[in-house]
Amino acid sequence: MLRATAIDKSLLAGLSPERRRLVLARAHDSKEIREALSGPSKQYNVSRLGSGGCAEVLGLHCKDSGDTFAVKKPRKKDELYRKTIEREGRISRQLPDHKGLVRFFGYCPHTETPILAMEALRGIRLSSLFRTLSLEDYLETIAIVADSVVAAHNKGIVHADLKSENVIITDRGPVTIDFGLSGEIGEKRDRIGGTPEIVPPEAFRKQPFDPSLDVYALGRMLEDRCRAKELILPKEAVGARAIADFHRNRAPIPEVNDRGEEIPMSLVLLVGLAVDPNPSERITATQFRDALLGHLDQN
Numbered sequence: 001m002l003r004a005t006a007i008d009k010s011l012l013a014g015l016s017p018e019r020r021r022l023v024l025a026r027a028h029d030s031k032e033i034r035e036a037l038s039g040p041s042k043q044y045n046v047s048r049l050g051s052g053g054c055a056e057v058l059g060l061h062c063k064d065s066g067d068t069f070a071v072k073k074p075r076k077k078d079e080l081y082r083k084t085i086e087r088e089g090r091i092s093r094q095l096p097d098h099k100g101l102v103r104f105f106g107y108c109p110h111t112e113t114p115i116l117a118m119e120a121l122r123g124i125r126l127s128s129l130f131r132t133l134s135l136e137d138y139l140e141t142i143a144i145v146a147d148s149v150v151a152a153h154n155k156g157i158v159h160a161d162l163k164s165e166n167v168i169i170t171d172r173g174p175v176t177i178d179f180g181l182s183g184e185i186g187e188k189r190d191r192i193g194g195t196p197e198i199v200p201p202e203a204f205r206k207q208p209f210d211p212s213l214d215v216y217a218l219g220r221m222l223e224d225r226c227r228a229k230e231l232i233l234p235k236e237a238v239g240a241r242a243i244a245d246f247h248r249n250r251a252p253i254p255e256v257n258d259r260g261e262e263i264p265m266s267l268v269l270l271v272g273l274a275v276d277p278n279p280s281e282r283i284t285a286t287q288f289r290d291a292l293l294g295h296l297d298q299n
Contacts, residue, residue: 049120051075054084055180059120069105070120073113084180085114091182092116094155100148102177121177123170130164130230135261136299138225139292141167142218144174146289149214153285156185158209161194162217164230183209196233201244202279212279218288219274223250226267228257248277266295 047059049070056075061068072088074081089107097103105117126141133141145167152159159166161181168175181193187209194203200216224230233246253268270291273283283291 054081068120070118072116072118077113082114085116088179088182089114089116091157091179091184092118094157094184095179096151096155098148098151099172100144100175101151102175102179121168121170121175123168123175125165126167126169126174127164129169130225135225136296139222139267139296141169141174142222142225143289143292143296145176145221146218146285146292148174148176149218149285150289152182153185153211153214158183158185158211159214159217160199160203160209162214162221163195163198164221185209185211196243196246197231200275200279201240201247201277204240204243210279211285212282215274215282215285215288216279218285219271219282222267222292223253223271223275226253226257226263226271228259228261247275264295264299266291270295 043063045061045063047061049057049059051057054075055072057070057072059068059070072085074085092104092107095101095104102121103119105119107116108114130138145162149159149162157179159176159179159182161178162176166176166178168177183189185208188206189209190206193199194213194217196204198217198220200213203213231246231250233243236242253263253271256262270288273291274288276282
């Protein structure tokens with residue numbers, strides 16, 4: 001069973017005593033979860049919520065309490081996959097309790113298959129709303145995402161894979177998910193990775209984690225919405241140099257985009273400040289958020 005020390009108590013503070021008891025005593029019993037994941041379970045109904053490069057996410061609905069939560073586990077019994085889940089488990093304990101961040105309940109590494117328990121979010125991914133949200137609604141959404149990024153940065157955490165697919169629009173607003181590639185500020189890896197069209201070119205070189213990675217991604221998300229189309233890396237573009245060329249040779253944002261929306265120069269300038277090729281010249285996530293909020297207040 002997950003020990004209480006493995007639970008971020010701040011995430012449980014808002015729960016009723018009865019629900020907190022159920023979360024701690026039942027929802028995160030690793031033995032019950034393992035049984036549920038391996039076959040029919042008397043305790044849980046299991047559904048598949050999604051999968052990514054290294055992990056899959058399952059929804060577990062407790063038949064007794066009615067609570068539903070999500071469990072993330074490696075897709076394969078592979079050391080790389082295991083380390084990815086372990087890293088996200090370590091990072092999850094450091095994240096703040098913020099309405100714009102997915103809430104993690106606990107991490108259990110001492111099993112054959114490490115598992116990470118978190119809230120099961122109900123909503124729709126921002127990527128699915130790209131063509132339907134108005135520019136103003138999209139800007140409000142990105143401002144909230146930026147605020148959640150600021151909260152993570154204040155705790156020393158870089159998401160490193162911000163994109164519209166990793167934002168879910170829920171009843172409480174936009175929620176940023178998937179910290180599988182995240183790291184601590186200053187942490188070094190041979191390659192950070194991420195979605196080539198969104199993360200900056202330096203993410204594919206040996207670079208320490210820096211908040212400017214997320215700022216660039218926020219800028220790219222805003223840029224694509226200003227264009228009213230998502231820029232796609234050509235299939236033949238392979239390798240760090242090709243990715244760098246893609247980012248360097250993007251056409252300017254048009255004054256009027258493909259949806260007939262006039263794009264204010266203030267937004268064009270904000271994109272430019274966020275996606276500066278030089279990481280040290282980029283604005284901070286706080287400045288990005290405040291600039292967006294200022295634009296919304298004036299319009």
